[in-house]
Amino acid sequence: MPKKETKGGKYRGRIGALLITPAFITQFIFGWFPIGVAFIVAFQKFYLFKNVYVGFDNFLYFLQNNPMTIITFRNTLYYTGLSLALTFLVPILVAIFLMEMRKGVIRAMMILWFIPVASMAGIIIWKWFYDVQYGLFNGILKSLSLPTLRWLDDPRIAMLCMVLPGLIMYGPGLIYIASLQGIPDELYEAAELEGAGFWRKIWSITLPRLRPIIAMWLILSIIIWFQVFDFPYIMTGGGPVYATRSVVIYMYDLAFGSFHYGKGTALSIMLFLVIMVLVVIQRKYFKENIDV
């Protein structure tokens, strides 16, 4: 029902306009304006004192015979896929299992689990665990007289090693717990009466009920994973042999390593387009609606 513009409403609107002003200005200058600028810079080449429009040259640089484009996008996609497999499904399971425990146990576990570690500290300690010479993992392998692995130095498993800490370091399931508690008990009771078992209840009640939040987090996670920078940059610096070089690392090197601002921006726009395509696909095939 559209509200009628009353005198009070108008007055309220004015106060409202006043209250949004600071946020509006900030969001405009540092939120939308740079995005607009990106679409200008991407078509420019920077020289010392001036910038020249170069048409689609910056984009063509990546599209024509540039193996690094393929490598970095493939790595990023691989990272996203691995994260999806590991750090997305396990927390759901954790949250479901957690609900089975007694109240006191839930509390204790959540407190212990969410004891947070600053992200840089967490990444560094894992880097050390993986260290070929002095790392904990190779130490254990050695003492069991098993062949040691090269972990982050091995292009084949480097990416897997990188995803694993994310699963363990970040308290999983926090988001799902809230939704789990929101599921009405009657649903489970009804299912019980019909003889549904544990897994059956998860499959038919819990997961469909979690669907909205899963869909929302899936979108946000894909956006975040595709921008991965910290983990590979700190742990491997993009190596070995580019095996963990992500698109954003490539962009960072181009723009802030060799000052190709135009090329860097063009690459970020391409990444943006890829993400958008994925989000659109995801929205189309993964309905947020519960009763589908």
Next chain:
Amino acid sequence: MPLIAKVGRTHFKTKSLIVIAALFLWIGVFLHLFPVWWMFTTSLKSTREVFEFPPTLWPRSPSLKAYGLFFSVFASSLKGEAAAGKISLVYPVYIYFKNSFIITGVTMLIQIPMVAIAAYSISKLITAKWNRILFLFFIGTMMIPMQISFIPNYLILRHFPFPTKIPRLPISHKPFPTYNFLNSYWAVILPSMYSAFSFILFKGFFDTIPDELINAARLDGASELGILRRIVLPLSKPILAVVAYFTFNSSWNNFIWPLIVLKERKVWPLSLILYHFQQQLFAQPPTEMDPETEKLIRAGISFSGLMAISIIQSIPVFIMFIIFREYLMTGIKLRGFK
């Protein structure tokens, strides 16, 4: 609501299922706590003990020497040799801690009230046709990856407010005066002042406050700002806690943006110096290590120093968690995410 039926809990099959679930969870808890433990004990060990295998669970002679880095670049016991040259930290760690603290503190002080009143306004005050457009204006950037604005934001901050071409003044033909924010706290604070994520959390919460409550206050003659202060603010404690926690974490842990805009050591936050320090320690091959770091290692604080700084970086995160624990664990129930 547990999924396993209460009546059947004594059956062997369901019982074993619960045991497996508990085991799974406790292993997870252990895996999570182990690195924290490792970090803490290592920070107390001597260099020789750090590289021992099997690792000692508790240092034989725990020493706080590594934490001396907080106050001075030279831990108290290594005056002689190491004092001769600078070490790779350059400044004592408290300088970096202070930088992190200022950046995070100012970001929180600006962001939380600013976003809260904007979200309240969109939720309760602006009901006209603008509402929908403004809402999209405020959250739209969340769906666009932020790396797209990295380079433009860098260029904007370099000669604020012009990203690329600086116009000339009409008469004197001198370039328009610009301001260079790079290498200052503001270079990090300005772009992170507004957060669409916080906005969504706030808006989701304010939407749950019934209109009747506010209308009743209006009928009683309360002013709009009075309502905001006396009715809405006391109600929003849980959401303020949640937003404060998220804002703190994202700002404290921010790495890529300070890496881009801060080149001078004296304004580096902890995350940057930690990154730099570990790059030195993990240098492959070790010959590439800079002589200062080598000195530090010989003086006995290599990985223990790194772990000490890691602990120092983690402590505020932990304190924030303790402060907001109750709100985080119960308050998440707020329908903020929808």
